[in-house]
Amino acid sequence: MVETLALRTLDAPTWRAAALAHAERADALTAGRRDRRARGEKHPIDDFLYEYYGLKPAPLRRWHPGVGTALELADDDVPHLTWRWYRSERDVVTLDVEAFLADRGDTVRYVRELLTATAARPAFAGCFGLHEWAMVYRQREHRHDLPLRLGQDGTDAVVEAHRLRCSHFDAFRFFTPAAAPRNALQPTRASQPALEQPGCLHANMDLLKWALKLGPAVPGELLLDCAELARDVRLLDMQASPYDVSSLGEPAVAIETPEGKAEYVARQRAFAERAAPLRARLVEVCETLLA
Numbered sequence: 001m002v003e004t005l006a007l008r009t010l011d012a013p014t015w016r017a018a019a020l021a022h023a024e025r026a027d028a029l030t031a032g033r034r035d036r037r038a039r040g041e042k043h044p045i046d047d048f049l050y051e052y053y054g055l056k057p058a059p060l061r062r063w064h065p066g067v068g069t070a071l072e073l074a075d076d077d078v079p080h081l082t083w084r085w086y087r088s089e090r091d092v093v094t095l096d097v098e099a100f101l102a103d104r105g106d107t108v109r110y111v112r113e114l115l116t117a118t119a120a121r122p123a124f125a126g127c128f129g130l131h132e133w134a135m136v137y138r139q140r141e142h143r144h145d146l147p148l149r150l151g152q153d154g155t156d157a158v159v160e161a162h163r164l165r166c167s168h169f170d171a172f173r174f175f176t177p178a179a180a181p182r183n184a185l186q187p188t189r190a191s192q193p194a195l196e197q198p199g200c201l202h203a204n205m206d207l208l209k210w211a212l213k214l215g216p217a218v219p220g221e222l223l224l225d226c227a228e229l230a231r232d233v234r235l236l237d238m239q240a241s242p243y244d245v246s247s248l249g250e251p252a253v254a255i256e257t258p259e260g261k262a263e264y265v266a267r268q269r270a271f272a273e274r275a276a277p278l279r280a281r282l283v284e285v286c287e288t289l290l291a
Contacts, residue, residue: 009092010065012074022063022220029227030057044144045238045248049230053209060227066219067288070094085216095216097289104215111210112286114193115279123199123272124167125265128255131171131202132241133159134179142243143174149244149252158242158256167195168202199268201237204275205230210282217285226278233271240264 010018032046034057049055062083065071070092071078078093080086085103087096101108136142137159140152148155159179166172169187172180180186187195196203208230211223238245240253240260253267254260 007068007070007092007094009070009072011072015065015071016074018065018220019063022224023061025224026057026061029224029231030060033057043248044146044243045234045245045250046231048234049208049227053212053230055208055212055227060223063220064095064216064218064223066222067095067097067217067285069219083216100215100217101289104213107213108217108286108289111214112283112290114196115210115283115286117193118196118198118203119276119279119283121197123269124165124197125199125268125272127165127167127200128162128261128264129201129237129240129253130159130162130164130255131166131168131175132237132243134164134166134175134183135171136242137176137179137182139176139178144243146243146245146247148242150242150256155242161256167197168200169195170206171202198276198279199272201233201268201271204271205233205237207275207278207282214282214285217289218282222278222281222285226282229271229274229278236264236267236271
């Protein structure tokens with residue numbers, strides 16, 4: 001490994017080994033999705049990452065070194081040369097930052113603004129996952145083909161017994177018409193940088209979204225770290241939801257009880273701690289691009 005062109009340069013054996021390890025890790029992450037697709041089956045917990053974030057197994061297994069890292073040209077083909085936003089310079093292949101910013105500059109600046117503002121706030125852990133409950137409040141048709149653990153009337157009663165304090169726009173926008181006015185905040189897309197906070201499950205799942213939008217500027221390891229975090233957060237999101245996930249082999253986190261609230265808060269805080277360094281690394285990617 002040598003330094004050249006003000007970049008960290010990886011020799012061919014090093015980056016090829018990293019690319020292989022990345023592909024194997026990505027394959028392990030997406031194995032369930034690929035097996036279900038082959039059988040024509042769906043999974044209301046795991047499929048969320050693929051359907052909501054547009055995650056696809058094939059692009060996920062592509063390893064990118066990330067902005068600031070160059071790859072030594074090998075004797076045989078370097079696959080990155082056929083991928084968008086890469087260029088060769090002397091004896092290395094690197095991200096074409098100028099071309100990338102020409103296409104994604106506004107996105108890079110927005111992601112930096114949003115994630116920096118989010119990281120600067122204290123984590124709030126008193127929402128108890130009630131956003132999922134608000135999405136089915138007083139509504140007979142639901143997004144998932146799963147029964148409600150407490151039934152419709154019991155679910156409505158839980159919502160009415162709590163104060164809704166959802167700060168995340170992309171969760172709030174799915175609240176039912178009856179639930180939306182009950183929320184202490186009324187988030188909008190424009191207010192997202194002013195409201196998003198690092199304890200929010202959806203804000204931490206969204207690190208995957210921002211990593212995907214930053215594309216090849218994000219090192220492969222960071223992308224997979226964000227994907228694994230999103231997978232784990234999504235599990236709690238559904239365990240604490242009003243849906244009965246026992247048929248999927250998952251225990252409920254009964255947030256209507258003191259014990260369930262305590263478990264939810266503990267796991268929520270652990271996710272916030274796990275997300276913080278990933279958020280910081282994504283901000284660093286943005287700043288490196290813009291510098």
